[in-house]
Each structure stands twice: as structure tokens, then as C-alpha cells.
Amino acid sequence: MADTASISCKDLTYSYTGGFGPALSGVSFEAGQGEYLGVVGPNGGGKSTLVRLLNGLLAADSGRVRVAGFDPATEPFEVRRRAGVLFQNPDNGLVAPFVEDDVAFGLENLGVERAEMRGRVGEAIRAVGLSGYERREPHTLSGGEKQRVALAGLLAVGPEVLLLDEPTAMLDPPGRREVLERVRGLRRSRTVLHVTHHLEELFDADRVLVLNGGRLVADAPPEELFSDADLLRENRLVLPTVPRLAVDLGLPFCRTPEELADAVEKRSRDNSGVEAR
Amino acid sequence: MTAVRGVGQFYPVASPLHALDPRAKVVATALLVVGLFFVDSAAGFVVAGSATALLVGASRVPLRAFLGLLRPVAFIVALTFFFQVFFLREGPTLFGWGFVEVHEGGLEMGLLLAARLLILVTTAGLLTATTAPVALADGIEDLLSPLKRLRFPAHEVAMMMTIALRFIPTLGEEAQKISRAQAARGADFTSGGLLARARALVPILVPLTIGAFRRADELAEAMESRGYRGGHGRVRYRELRFRARDALALLLTILVVLAAVLL
Numbered sequence: 281m282a283d284t285a286s287i288s289c290k291d292l293t294y295s296y297t298g299g300f301g302p303a304l305s306g307v308s309f310e311a312g313q314g315e316y317l318g319v320v321g322p323n324g325g326g327k328s329t330l331v332r333l334l335n336g337l338l339a340a341d342s343g344r345v346r347v348a349g350f351d352p353a354t355e356p357f358e359v360r361r362r363a364g365v366l367f368q369n370p371d372n373g374l375v376a377p378f379v380e381d382d383v384a385f386g387l388e389n390l391g392v393e394r395a396e397m398r399g400r401v402g403e404a405i406r407a408v409g410l411s412g413y414e415r416r417e418p419h420t421l422s423g424g425e426k427q428r429v430a431l432a433g434l435l436a437v438g439p440e441v442l443l444l445d446e447p448t449a450m451l452d453p454p455g456r457r458e459v460l461e462r463v464r465g466l467r468r469s470r471t472v473l474h475v476t477h478h479l480e481e482l483f484d485a486d487r488v489l490v491l492n493g494g495r496l497v498a499d500a501p502p503e504e505l506f507s508d509a510d511l512l513r514e515n516r517l518v519l520p521t522v523p524r525l526a527v528d529l530g531l532p533f534c535r536t537p538e539e540l541a542d543a544v545e546k547r548s549r550d551n552s553g554v555e556a557r
Numbered sequence: 558m559t560a561v562r563g564v565g566q567f568y569p570v571a572s573p574l575h576a577l578d579p580r581a582k583v584v585a586t587a588l589l590v591v592g593l594f595f596v597d598s599a600a601g602f603v604v605a606g607s608a609t610a611l612l613v614g615a616s617r618v619p620l621r622a623f624l625g626l627l628r629p630v631a632f633i634v635a636l637t638f639f640f641q642v643f644f645l646r647e648g649p650t651l652f653g654w655g656f657v658e659v660h661e662g663g664l665e666m667g668l669l670l671a672a673r674l675l676i677l678v679t680t681a682g683l684l685t686a687t688t689a690p691v692a693l694a695d696g697i698e699d700l701l702s703p704l705k706r707l708r709f710p711a712h713e714v715a716m717m718m719t720i721a722l723r724f725i726p727t728l729g730e731e732a733q734k735i736s737r738a739q740a741a742r743g744a745d746f747t748s749g750g751l752l753a754r755a756r757a758l759v760p761i762l763v764p765l766t767i768g769a770f771r772r773a774d775e776l777a778e779a780m781e782s783r784g785y786r787g788g789h790g791r792v793r794y795r796e797l798r799f800r801a802r803d804a805l806a807l808l809l810t811i812l813v814v815l816a817a818v819l820l
Contacts, residue, residue, distance in 0.1 A: 335782050369775060372775035373775070378691065419730065
């Protein structure tokens with residue numbers, strides 16, 4: 281049954297009114313509980329549209345969507361208490377004038393009892409490493425900190441699914457690292473759909489979906505996808521230096537310089553073995 | 558950043574006034590303000606004025622903060638005072654000098670009006686200086702909630718206040734950023750007459766407004782995706798408690814207002 285999956289889409293199609301052609305057409309995929317899925321593809325490929333369809337901010341023209349067992353188009357509230365979205369711009373996602381109040385916002389909407397709310401807010405703030413920031417005002421925080429506050433706001437609700445819509449796109453490198461570290465810490469405990477332009481953020485994803493022109497053109501593990509030079513080129517995906525070098529040298533997929541060095545060494549050892557013979 | 562937060566803003570210290578329920582403070586302030594319009598004797602103003610002075614002392618907010626608050630109204634106070642002194646010609650003449658005449662009635666009226674204005678502004682300043690803006694919004698929501706039956710959007714008003722408080726500094730920063738960017742392109746905000754300077758603000762206001770709309774759009778999406786459905790079924794994180802001391806404060810306020818009005 282498809283409904284045991286955390287996220288399942290079948291033949292999902294959506295067109296914006298007045299847009300050129302469908303933003304998404306015939307997209308089907310599934311994400312099992314605890315899976316970590318990456319979504320990449322060129323701008324206008326349909327990545328953000330997908331996130332909005334999964335959260336009920338948009339309703340599909342046709343096709344079937346289930347998130348945590350609910351249809352986001354007909355029961356958005358049920359979906360939203362089980363699937364949190366982390367948006368691109370942390371500045372425009374925080375509602376309340378204080379960190380603590382903002383983290384509580386989702387719980388307030390759910391009508392959670394006040395005593396329980398306090399416990400869950402404190403826990404969520406600790407989980408993103410911002411203890412002591414409860415009374416800080418959002419505009420005094422760095423981009424990475426704001427995004428972690430937003431993440432705490434989602435975690436407080438205790439969602440089964442996290443939808444990350446390019447959460448690091450507007451952050452500086454340290455901010456990106458902070459946020460990614462917290463997101464990594466959630467692996468396995470939650471189903472994560474991570475939309476990004478940075479392929480290196482998805483090296484340890486379970487699978488990566490490639491959306492281009494509204495179509496799902498690939499759904500594969502990262503090692504496989506990132507070794508396919510043609511696929512990368514067709515979808516305007518640029519690997520970071522290290523794995524690109526490995527691919528260009530005809531070596532297996534490497535994440536870090538150390539892995540690359542090992543692969544090079546192994547290859548030269550094999551080659552010298554061949555020469556010796 | 559400090560430029561963005563105007564005078565009369567929340568002054569976070571611990572004091573008996575800070576500890577009061579914001580609803581009690583809002584009601585007390587309203588009583589004082591309305592009551593002031595019915596005070597018409599010097600004795601009444603002495604009562605109201607000394608009560609206000611006592612409250613200022615109890616608030617532990619430095620006097621300087623209040624003086625800063627009074628500065629913008631000082632001109633209006635002075636204008637009102639001199640207008641009454643020179644143009645109200647009632648009662649015996651105190652002195653005359655050419656066409657300038659000062660009558661006792663004018664002096665009295667001038668002093669009363671000036672006192673009324675000063676006490677009014679100080680009282681309002683006391684409320685905002687001792688009440689955190691979020692608490693103030695919550696208090697106002699509660700006080701307006703009976704009007705929900707008349708379809709008055711009490712929750713929405715409070716939510717708007719909260720969001721405004723959240724975004725004032727953000728928009729202030731953005732305005733600063735834009736004005737620097739425009740200055741770098743040769744915009745001049747400091748020279749020319751009033752009209753020229755107002756016109757120079759247009760290249761700041763246009764991008765700022767467009768930016769605000771984009772923010773509003775994204776914020777609405779974020780709120781919706783976090784399950785916001787308006788005030789219905791919502792539980793507020795912060796709890797307001799009306800305690801005995803709040804009742805006492807209200808009672809005292811009523812007594813002071815009555816005394817000031819009746820004297």
C-alpha cells in the first residue's frame with residue numbers, strides 16, 4: 281500500500297494559472313519512513329512547486345498525493361501538523377518578536393496545552409543548539425541562527441516529515457554548516473525531502489530526485505547519479521571540485537579529498553601492479 | 558538600530574509596575590486618561606500629577622527616558638499654554654503691556670491645559686515603558702475579545718500588532734541598506750529644501766514597499782504551512798494572570814481618578 285510511505289506522489293501534475301505549460305507533469309515517487317531524499321534540478325524545474333503541493337499550499341491539477349497518510353489538498357491541517365516546511369528566507373519565516381514565542385507558534389496553532397507547550401519549546405530550542413536564545417529578537421540573530429529558530433519551530437510540533445526548500449540558499453558558509461549539521465542530526469528519525477542547489481549537501485542522501493522542466497528525470501542513489509556525467513550536464517548540475525575530479529579521472533564517486541586521494545593511490549597501485557607483471 | 562526604536566518604548570527593568578497584568582495596566586491607563594478630561598481644579602491636578610509622579614518613581618524607569626518622551630510634545634504644551642495666557646481674557650488683568658494683556662483666567666486655563674497634556678503623555682509613556690509590546694498585544698486582544706461576538710477581529714488585531722513589532726526592526730534595517738545603496742549611486746538625501754528631501758525618499762520607499770509585499774507573501778506562506786488558521790482553536794503560549802495586586806492597582810486608580818475629578 282502506498283499509504284505506508286511517508287510521502288507518495290502518483291502522476292502529479294500542476295500548472296500555474298497564466299504560466300507556460302505545466303510546472304510539474306506526471307511526477308511519481310515515494311519516500312519511505314526515515315528516508316532522506318534530495319531534490320535537485322535547474323531553476324523552474326518544479327522543485328518549489330513540489331514542496332508547495334506536498335504541504336497543501338497548492339493543490340494538484342491531477343494525480344494523487346499523500347503525506348503522512350493524508351491528502352494535503354483536502355486535509356491541509358492534518359498534513360501540516362505532520363510535515364514541516366523550512367523555507368529559503370529565514371527572515372520572512374519568523375512570526376513572533378522573540379525566539380521562544382516563534383518556536384511556540386506552530387504549537388499555539390495546534391491548540392497544545394500551555395504546560396506541554398513550554399516543555400516542547402524548550403526541548404526544540406535545545407535540539408537546535410540555541411539554549412539561552414529564548415528572549416533574543418530575530419533581527420539580532422545571524423542567518424544560520426534564524427534558520428535554526430525556524431527549524432526549532434518545526435521540531436516543536438514533532439513532524440514525521442520535513443520539507444526543506446533550499447534552506448541554505450541565503451546563508452553564508454558557516455550558517456550553512458550550522459543548519460546542515462542540525463538537519464543531519466535528524467536523519468532516520470524523520471523523513472526528509474531536501475531541495476537544494478548544492479549537490480554536496482546530498483552526498484549522503486538515500487536517493488536524489490532530479491526535476492527538470494516539471495518532469496522527474498532521475499530517481500537514484502547519489503553515487504549513481506553523480507557519476508553520470510551526461511545526466512549532470514543535461515540538467516545543469518555542477519558537482520563540487522572533488523567529486524568532479526574523481527568523475528573526470530574515471531574514478532568511483534568520492535565525497536572528500538581523502539577519499540579521492542585513496543582512490544588515486546589505489547588506482548596507481550593497481551596500475552603499477554599491472555606494469556610489474 | 559537604536560534609531561529605529563523610538564522613544565516611549567519598553568524599558569525592561571524589574572518593578573512593581575512591570576509585574577502587573579497588562580490588562581490591568583491598559584484599563585488603568587484608560588481610566589486615568591479619560592478621567593483627566595473631567596479634572597478641572599488645581600487640587601485635582603495636584604492629585605493626578607502627584608499620583609503620576611509616584612508611578613514614574615515606582616516604575617524604576619530613569620527620568621531621562623520620560624524627558625525624552627516629553628520633548629516632542631513640549632512644543633505643543635508651550636503653544637497651548639501661551640495661547641491661553643495671551644488670548645483668554647477672563648478675570649482680573651495681571652498685567653498689560655501695550656496690546657499684550659495677561660488675565661488670571663488665561664493663566665489658570667493655560668496651566669491646567671499644560672498639566673493635562675503632560676500628565677496624559679506621561680501616563681501613556683508609563684504604559685508602554687513598563688509593558689513588553691507582546692504582553693501589550695496579548696492584553697489588548699483579551700480586552701477586545703468580548704467584541705468578537707460583534708465580529709470584531711480581536712485576535713487578528715493582536716496578531717497584526719505582533720507581526721508589526723517583529724518586522725519594524727527588519728524593515729528599518731532594509732531601509733538603511735537601500736538608502737546606502739542609493740547613496741552609493743549618487744542619491745542625495747541631505748541637501749535641498751523640505752520638498753527636495755521628501756522627493757529624494759521616493760527611491761527608498763518604492764523598493765522598501767515592494768520588499769514589504771514580498772515579505773508579507775512569504776510570511777503568509779510560512780504561517781499557513783505552520784498550521785495557522787486564525788484565532789479559532791488557538792492556545793496562546795504566554796499566559797496572562799490577573800492577580801490580587803492587579804485588582805488592587807485598579808482599585809487605587811479608580812480612587813485617584815475619583816478624587817481628582819471630584820476635588
